[in-house]
Amino acid sequence: xxxxxxxxxxxxxxxxxxxxxxxxxxxxxxxxxxxxxxxxxxxxxxxxxxxxxxxxxxxxxxxxxxxxxxxxxxxxxxxxxxxxxxxxxxxxxxxxxxxxxxxxxxxxxxxxxxxxxxxxxxxxxxxxxxxxxxxxxxxxxxxxxxxxxxxxxxxxxxxxxxxxxxxxxxxxxxxxxxxxxxxxxxxxxxxxxxxxxxxxxxxxxxxxxxxxxxxxxxxxxxxxxxxxxxxxxxxxxxxxxxxxxxxxxxxxxxxxxxxxxxxxxxxxxxxxxxxxxxxxxxxxxxxxxxxxxxxxxxxxxxxxxxxxxxxxxxxxxxxxxxxxxxxxxxxxxxxxxxxxxxxxxxxxxxxxxxxxxxxxxxxxxxxxxxxxxxxxxxxxxxxxxxxxxxxxxxxxxxxxxxxxxxxxxxxxxxxxxxxxxxxxxxxxxxxxxxxxxxxxxxxxxxxxx
Numbered sequence: 417x418x419x420x421x422x423x424x425x426x427x428x429x430x431x432x433x434x435x436x437x438x439x440x441x442x443x444x445x446x447x448x449x450x451x452x453x454x455x456x457x458x459x460x461x462x463x464x465x466x467x468x469x470x471x472x473x474x475x476x477x478x479x480x481x482x483x484x485x486x487x488x489x490x491x492x493x494x495x496x497x498x499x500x501x502x503x504x505x506x507x508x509x510x511x512x513x514x515x516x517x518x519x520x521x522x523x524x525x526x527x528x529x530x531x532x533x534x535x536x537x538x539x540x541x542x543x544x545x546x547x548x549x550x551x552x553x554x555x556x557x558x559x560x561x562x563x564x565x566x567x568x569x570x571x572x573x574x575x576x577x578x579x580x581x582x583x584x585x586x587x588x589x590x591x592x593x594x595x596x597x598x599x600x601x602x603x604x605x606x607x608x609x610x611x612x613x614x615x616x617x618x619x620x621x622x623x624x625x626x627x628x629x630x631x632x633x634x635x636x637x638x639x640x641x642x643x644x645x646x647x648x649x650x651x652x653x654x655x656x657x658x659x660x661x662x663x664x665x666x667x668x669x670x671x672x673x674x675x676x677x678x679x680x681x682x683x684x685x686x687x688x689x690x691x692x693x694x695x696x697x698x699x700x701x702x703x704x705x706x707x708x709x710x711x712x713x714x715x716x717x718x719x720x721x722x723x724x725x726x727x728x729x730x731x732x733x734x735x736x737x738x739x740x741x742x743x744x745x746x747x748x749x750x751x752x753x754x755x756x757x758x759x760x761x762x763x764x765x766x767x768x769x770x771x772x773x774x775x776x777x778x779x780x781x782x783x784x785x786x787x788x789x790x791x792x793x794x795x796x797x798x799x800x801x802x803x804x805x806x807x808x809x810x811x812x813x814x815x816x817x818x819x820x821x822x823x824x825x826x827x828x829x830x831x832x833x834x835x836x837x838x839x840x841x842x843x844x845x846x847x848x849x850x851x852x853x854x855x856x857x858x859x860x861x862x863x864x865x
Contacts, residue, residue, distance in 0.1 A: 451482040452740045454508040458485040489614045502734040507741040513550035520553035526731040529556035531742045542771045559730035560749045564769030565691040566722035566794030569711040575684045589714040596661035599684035606661030608683040611836040612670035615825025623814040626650040630717035630805040638860040640853035652842045667837035690791040710787045718805045722794040723814035820856045827852045
């Protein structure tokens with residue numbers, strides 16, 4: 417494991433070199449050596465946290481905060497390179513259940529168990545069990561969730577009613593594609609699906625489609641399976657669907673682009689993260705708020721295909737301000753913060769999917785009745801230890817929990833995105849992807865000999 421991690425570190429350092437700290441400071445300003453520097457992925461929930469952070473500073477006058485925000489793909493490279501090399505730029509980092517266990521095992525993250533135990537009322541047992549377990553290593557949490565998510569299908573109820581289209585309570589992907597065909601027009605896309613390169617972009621939804629069709633990345637002996645009939649059928653379906661009935665410029669559309677398209681009524685359906693409700697149900701920015709229906713992740717050969725993901729906060733072992741960093745992290749992830757967001761910014765801004773108590777707050781339970789129960793069910797029904805129909809040697813639903821996946825997944829995603837753009841065929845894209853996967857698989861086969 418460690419020699420593979422070392423190769424990954426070298427690669428990520430090279431990728432991250434152009435992203436200087438000064439160039440990527442997206443919020444706040446550098447305040448000198450006394451500041452606690454927090455690296456965040458730039459999305460709406462993190463923007464809310466930054467906007468409220470002056471309250472934390474008022475309550476903790478000895479701590480100044482400096483936020484560094486980046487788009488997801490850039491954030492992953494920068495944060496990984498810094499933490500893996502002990503760079504020390506960041507005192508708190510936003511990571512996920514992909515990184516947490518691997519990084520904890522490699523000694524890159526601080527054990528948060530003692531901090532949690534010494535924080536009255538923090539209540540780690542209030543975290544949704546599957547999310548808490550995904551962020552734990554040897555019984556202790558090494559990062560704590562800001563929000564958690566699975567995935568589901570969102571649809572515009574008005575457009576469906578106008579077109580006389582309906583879907584069953586647990587639709588298949590073929591039924592979804594048929595609905596997309598009927599709803600597609602010059603003005604409205606039948607469905608929005610991510611096409612932007614990145615293992616955390618297009619591969620997030622696509623991997624759940626591959627799982628649904630019975631596909632897998634590797635068999636139990638680490639033989640690559642990306643040209644198997646099941647994977648070929650799933651990827652061909654995905655590419656055909658988004659090319660025929662998807663959004664304009666799909667090969668460069670990620671979560672944010674699809675969120676805009678759907679929330680502005682320019683797409684009839686959107687399959688993506690359950691956390692998207694913060695955007696589509698926002699009365700301030702969404703034209704479809706209150707008119708959205710929600711269905712489970714579509715099925716095929718396999719059911720229960722929602723992914724499991726959480727944006728969480730951890731403390732690199734290289735941080736010199738661990739105590740101050742924990743004070744901020746617990747502020748941003750505790751029950752009081754969730755209530756403050758609801759009361760200050762509106763209950764549609766509440767970060768979802770992390771704490772069970774969130775869904776017991778009367779105001780939030782009321783506004784989330786259309787999607788809250790499905791969010792919890794989707795998160796709880798996802799088994800990242802058994803993500804596929806056939807046995808596999810890896811864990812993870814929409815990702816493979818192996819160090820190489822940041823690079824491997826990115827390379828494969830570029831091939832699929834090129835197919836969506838019409839630059840290569842699906843067959844050619846998967847043959848190239850198979851070569852990438854086979855190279856990684858051989859390193860595991862050699863270690864098992």
